[in-house]
Amino acid sequence: MEESIVPVAPVTVLGIGNIILRDEGFGVRAMEYLEQHWEFSEDEVRLLDGGTLGPELLHFVTGTQHLLILDAVSGDGAPGTAYRFEDDAIMAHFQEKVSSHEIGIQDVLAWLTVTDRAIPNVVVLGMQPYDLSAGLTLSTAMEAALPAFAQRAAEELRAWGVRLVPRAVPHA
Numbered sequence: 812m813e814e815s816i817v818p819v820a821p822v823t824v825l826g827i828g829n830i831i832l833r834d835e836g837f838g839v840r841a842m843e844y845l846e847q848h849w850e851f852s853e854d855e856v857r858l859l860d861g862g863t864l865g866p867e868l869l870h871f872v873t874g875t876q877h878l879l880i881l882d883a884v885s886g887d888g889a890p891g892t893a894y895r896f897e898d899d900a901i902m903a904h905f906q907e908k909v910s911s912h913e914i915g916i917q918d919v920l921a922w923l924t925v926t927d928r929a930i931p932n933v934v935v936l937g938m939q940p941y942d943l944s945a946g947l948t949l950s951t952a953m954e955a956a957l958p959a960f961a962q963r964a965a966e967e968l969r970a971w972g973v974r975l976v977p978r979a980v981p982h983a
Contacts, residue, residue: 819857820853821855821876822856822857822877822971823857823859824881825868825879826842826881827839827863828862828863833942833953835943836883837883838880839860839881841936845858845961846858848982849976850975850977851975859872865918872930877932878932878933879934892938893960897932897933904935
């Protein structure tokens with residue numbers, strides 16, 4: 812696979828998921844929420860809508876030093892359960908998944924590792940979905956969870972030294 816074809820920032824926030832299956836699009840919606848409610852330096856942070864891209868994501872994350880992945884996560888918990896994975900737990904989680912974008916993330920991280928280009932810091936934040944039926948909006952419960960979830964994402968970014976400035980008025 813090729814090197815990154817897009818400019819890479821030291822920190823990448825990658826929202827993934829299928830937005831036409833309601834809560835399956837939670838990662839994308841969480842990334843959009845971050846973008847609307849906080850200001851970031853474009854030289855420091857790149858916000859990406861990874862949608863359901865698979866191995867194509869390699870072009871967008873190669874070279875970043877910190878990768879925060881936001882996703883709907885199918886785990887053992889009840890709907891609304893929040894998850895955080897890092898290091899080996901990421902690959903262990905994604906090995907058990909079957910959605911196309913989760914397979915894609917597993918492939919991208921594995922490829923970067925075997926080619927000695929592993930991203931030094933990778934964290935996955937996710938939430939167990941309530942509703943995976945067809946629809947373009949999140950369920951009421953997942954929509955209500957966005958502010959607290961985005962705050963957790965902001966805390967991860969701050970731990971990596973990212974300066975976030977809350978927007979006085981959310982950006983559309």
